Amino acid sequence: MSEDFGIMVCGHGSRDEGAVREFAVVAEGLRERFADREVEHGFLEFATPIIREGLDKLVARGVTRIFALPAMLFAAGHAKNDIPSVLNTYAAQNPNVEIIYGRELGIDLKMIRAAGDRVQAAIAQADAEFGEVPMHETMLLTVGRGASDPDANSNVAKVARMLWEGLGFGWGETAYSGVTFPLVQPALEHAVKLGYRRIVIFPYFLFTGILVNRIYDHTDMVAANHPDIQFVKAPYLNDHPRVLETFADRVDEILHGANLMNCQMCKYREQVLGFEAEVGLPQESHHHHVEGIGTGDAQPHDHGHAHDHGHGHGHGHDHSHDHSHDHDHAHNHGHHPYPHADHPHGPRTLPSEGD
Numbered sequence: 418m419s420e421d422f423g424i425m426v427c428g429h430g431s432r433d434e435g436a437v438r439e440f441a442v443v444a445e446g447l448r449e450r451f452a453d454r455e456v457e458h459g460f461l462e463f464a465t466p467i468i469r470e471g472l473d474k475l476v477a478r479g480v481t482r483i484f485a486l487p488a489m490l491f492a493a494g495h496a497k498n499d500i501p502s503v504l505n506t507y508a509a510q511n512p513n514v515e516i517i518y519g520r521e522l523g524i525d526l527k528m529i530r531a532a533g534d535r536v537q538a539a540i541a542q543a544d545a546e547f548g549e550v551p552m553h554e555t556m557l558l559t560v561g562r563g564a565s566d567p568d569a570n571s572n573v574a575k576v577a578r579m580l581w582e583g584l585g586f587g588w589g590e591t592a593y594s595g596v597t598f599p600l601v602q603p604a605l606e607h608a609v610k611l612g613y614r615r616i617v618i619f620p621y622f623l624f625t626g627i628l629v630n631r632i633y634d635h636t637d638m639v640a641a642n643h644p645d646i647q648f649v650k651a652p653y654l655n656d657h658p659r660v661l662e663t664f665a666d667r668v669d670e671i672l673h674g675a676n677l678m679n680c681q682m683c684k685y686r687e688q689v690l691g692f693e694a695e696v697g698l699p700q701e702s703h704h705h706h707v708e709g710i711g712t713g714d715a716q717p718h719d720h721g722h723a724h725d726h727g728h729g730h731g732h733g734h735d736h737s738h739d740h741s742h743d744h745d746h747a748h749n750h751g752h753h754p755y756p757h758a759d760h761p762h763g764p765r766t767l768p769s770e771g772d
Contacts, residue, residue, distance in 0.1 A: 423454055482515045
């Protein structure tokens with residue numbers, strides 16, 4: 418494969434200005450690693466530049482082959498549906514531009530090591546401030562974003578287990594910030610019953626934002642009722658060097674023809690327990706109406722094109738549009754219903770304190 422290409426880093430977007438700045442720092446880190454390439458970034462919604470604008474910048478500088486990287490920890494609706502939909506629409510309107518879609522960060526030993534560094538740094542700081550607590554008397558609560566895709570949710574649980582076992586915690590649990598269950602507060606209320614002296618809460622998120630802040634807020638709420646237990650809030654991944662290395666690996670995968678998304682348990686392709694009705698649904702994005710909203714734009718961007726396009730994205734099958742999520746906005750995408758929406762321990766996005 419020719420090595421003449423540019424790089425487009427595709428993010429979700431956030432109303433939190435800190436998250437937008439952190440994403441830009443990661444994009445800048447990739448520019449430094451690929452100094453001989455054109456690198457741009459953009460967002461699906463709630464922040465600018467939007468993905469289309471980033472693509473336009475690359476094309477304006479003469480780039481005709483673009484490696485598009487989803488800045489997503491796991492492949493759920495955004496990575497499987499929304500970003501490919503935007504990219505394929507752009508490619509259809511710009512036939513002289515080739516866009517090759519990369520793989521999500523996924524389960525990767527570099528990412529596990531980056532997470533381990535964040536957790537260990539938090540423990541070291543707590544030891545210095547409050548005194549050491551043996552690891553066998555410490556438990557870890559790993560918090561993922563949460564999705565209506567059980568494969569993505571199970572990946573969070575796998576990360577949690579690898580951290581728990583790898584670092585030697587006495588116990589480990591997994592929770593989610595929304596959409597699925599258990600949410601943070603019920604997970605912590607369960608954890609405090611297990612008898613551990615210290616509980617480490619680790620948001621397995623790339624960047625800050627409303628959900629990360631609420632994870633910490635809910636930790637404080639539970640901690641206030643349990644002064645005998647030490648609660649340690651570990652930092653999220655952010656621009657850890659091994660995160661940047663993983664992004665670089667995804668570029669190398671495209672170059673060497675190893676760009677394969679793990680679809681073995683994809684609910685859009687296989688009969689996943691409890692999600693059988695979603696196999697083969699048409700793939701499309703519902704984010705066009707909120708592109709850029711939340712960063713000072715009064716109206717969504719109008720690109721003058723329809724959004725009823727079904728397509729695949731380079732790894733052998735089509736995905737549907739289901740990504741029943743709640744990430745701090747109130748618009749209705751009309752998704753396929755999540756089968757456990759009435760679960761007593763969720764699933765809905767973490768409420769603000771006092772809700």
